[in-house]
């Protein structure tokens with residue numbers, strides 16, 4: 143008989159037989175079907191066409207930011223208290239209520255700017271995105287490893303990201319573009335002081351903090367609302383890398399952080415973080431020198447103590463990176479009862495952006511994928527169809543009724559079990575204005591002064607190295623900002639660039655900023 147079976151199976155091979163997606167056995171996975179051994183190939187070769195055209199579609203668009211990342215699973219365990227008080231005083235969210243109560247989680251760590259296969263040693267914020275699969279549906283807390291962000295209004299996000307992404311012509315990340323934007327956007331200063339410090343290159347994903355960054359709200363049973371910020375502290379401790387450490391790692395490994403996390407979980411060394419929250423009564427807080435809804439600010443811990451509310455453990459790796467990491471989708475709009483948005487102007491923009499990009503990146507039915515499904519809640523919608531519909535939600539008894547209301551059958555609305563929220567009343571004219579109390583210099587200066595000597599030295603070295611690649615007028619404006627934040631920082635960066643306070647004394651404030659009295663008196667001292 144003619145041999146038509148490719149390499150053929152080994153004698154007594156007990157393994158299962160390869161098929162195509164239609165369930166047809168594959169007799170030859172080595173040779174296309176051709177007219178004679180030397181071709182030409184035939185077009186009706188379904189098995190070959192299915193294989194190659196599926197391969198042609200193996201990639202989906204990568205995330206526009208946070209493209210490189212890895213996901214693991216675990217649980218969140220609540221403490222049931224906030225200090226000495228029951229947590230129910232502040233939020234009715236079920237997952238926090240009883241001590242010891244566990245909720246399944248998925249956590250995706252990431253870098254921000256690089257593409258899917260970029261180096262994990264980059265100086266870059268790290269993403270810290272958690273999906274809590276609660277009985278009330280999913281809650282996503284999409285945070286970063288640094289406590290503040292570059293900008294305070296979502297309308298600037300495409301610009302800040304364009305400046306940080308590679309140059310559209312040379313395709314190289316370029317400090318001259320980055321600091322061009324930052325020098326004109328003083329609200330970035332607090333983030334810059336963090337990002338260029340050692341914290342800007344975490345040693346790996348297990349040894350870094352996480353922060354919700356934006357301000358959210360908690361709501362209790364009585365409808366009272368509180369402003370809340372979330373912080374994750376690693377039980378493993380915090381470790382960072384200098385540029386030199388990072389270069390040494392990067393020389394032989396682009397994915398050291400993913401490997402470190404994966405290997406730790408495989409060997410049973412499960413990483414753990416404690417969740418702490420800072421709370422404020424809901425309101426504008428005119429007594430503070432910053433706006434509690436400004437994500438370029440931290441809340442001073444002596445006034446707003448960070449109090450533990452639970453812990454999170456990662457104890458399981460994904461089985462498939464593409465299905466469970468690449469296609470996973472987190473968003474700030476995904477909240478459960480007892481948790482709410484604030485009017486933070488970043489948060490509202492983010493909340494639109496995440497699900498918008500996911501409907502494009504993964505597809506309109508991205509919430510049907512197992513990693514994204516609200517797996518611990520009942521899901522019953524009248525949403526139907528669309529690309530890649532995988533299942534139809536259970537409606538009522540009658541499959542004809544995919545609308546609401548109906549006298550005949552179908553789904554009904556839930557009865558709202560709580561009183562309305564009692565948050566502050568808001569009124570105002572439609573406008574486009576900066577928030578009051580921008581105060582861009584005080585906290586970056588304080589952050590610098592809180593650093594140990596080696597951290598200050600590393601920060602100055604990193605800033606000078608990057609700014610040396612920038613135009614003189616960008617350097618001067620950055621030194622001007624640093625001098626307004628903290629004399630020592632401005633003087634040291636200036637010294638590294640050959641720029642004195644005299645050189646920048648004549649620079650005018652930017653049109654886009656409001657200086658405080660203190661800023662003006664610092665400015666007066668420059669010349």
Ligand code: HEM
Nearest residue numbers: 205208250269270271285286291296299355491492495499
């Ligand atoms: C991912 C938009 C600010 C943390 C993303 C993605 C978009 C986006 C479009 C890709 C999502 C996907 O493809 O699934 C924005 C906008 C922002 C903003 C418009 C400002 C207005 C922030 C801030 C943080 C943050 C302040 C940190 C608190 C993350 C994280 C991811 C992400 C962790 C990755 C989520 C994942 O692992 O899938 N963001 N973002 N973003 N963003 Fe933002």
